Amino acid sequence: MRIYHVPRSRSTRVLWALEEIGQPYELTLMEGEDRQTDEHRRRHPLGRVPVLEDEEGFLFESAALCLQLADLDLDAQLNWPLATHERGLVYQWTVFAMTELESPIIEARRHREDDPALARAGVERFQVAAAAVEQALDGREYLVGDRFSVADLVCGAVLILAKDAGLTDELPNINAYLERLEARPARQRATAIGT
Numbered sequence: 001m002r003i004y005h006v007p008r009s010r011s012t013r014v015l016w017a018l019e020e021i022g023q024p025y026e027l028t029l030m031e032g033e034d035r036q037t038d039e040h041r042r043r044h045p046l047g048r049v050p051v052l053e054d055e056e057g058f059l060f061e062s063a064a065l066c067l068q069l070a071d072l073d074l075d076a077q078l079n080w081p082l083a084t085h086e087r088g089l090v091y092q093w094t095v096f097a098m099t100e101l102e103s104p105i106i107e108a109r110r111h112r113e114d115d116p117a118l119a120r121a122g123v124e125r126f127q128v129a130a131a132a133v134e135q136a137l138d139g140r141e142y143l144v145g146d147r148f149s150v151a152d153l154v155c156g157a158v159l160i161l162a163k164d165a166g167l168t169d170e171l172p173n174i175n176a177y178l179e180r181l182e183a184r185p186a187r188q189r190a191t192a193i194g195t
């Protein structure tokens with residue numbers, strides 16, 4: 001397996017998943033502008049990271065890659081058995097992270113300077129979605145069952161972006177949760193790679 005990675009980008013969450021499962025992998029560190037080469041567009045049609053290469057070809061979309069890696073090493077217990085309610089919850093929170101949380105965070109961060117009204121709308125949308133996570137974490141350490149799963153990895157990676165933008169200050173359950181997630185050795189190894 002090979003991961004195409006730009007430090008401090010969405011590929012960090014895939015490195016985190018790779019480090020959690022502990023399987024060997026190759027790393028191609030890229031500069032931002034390397035992504036728009038024809039060579040990289042053959043790996044990812046939009047010229048983005050992350051891309052994961054396996055024996056049969058290239059895969060993209062960070063959340064999909066994390067779910068795939070969870071299935072590659074069942075011993076790591078990053079997911080729950082197929083067709084269980086817990087498996088459904090893992091899909092729920094993983095998709096929620098990408099659709100309801102990440103897009104308003106990006107909008108709030110990207111438009112802070114050039115379009116404050118758009119940025120504020122992003123913050124408001126984020127707050128509504130984040131309240132659902134805050135409530136789900138009430139009295140619980142993780143989103144699904146009693147252990148860390150790939151749902152926490154993807155939600156956590158997205159919420160760390162929000163925390164870095166100062167959007168989680170009023171969310172105590174989320175802040176404690178992120179502290180737990182950022183203390184994981186696999187997360188720390190992933191963020192140190194290429195920096």
Ligand SMILES: N[C@@H](CCC(=O)N[C@@H](CS)C(=O)NCC(=O)O)C(=O)O
Pocket residue numbers: 009010011035046047048049050060061062063
């Ligand atoms: N939905 C995609 C988004 C991928 C994405 O936008 N990656 C950024 C880095 S965080 C990128 O490579 N951007 C380069 C560009 O847009 O040219 C995913 O989660 O993998």
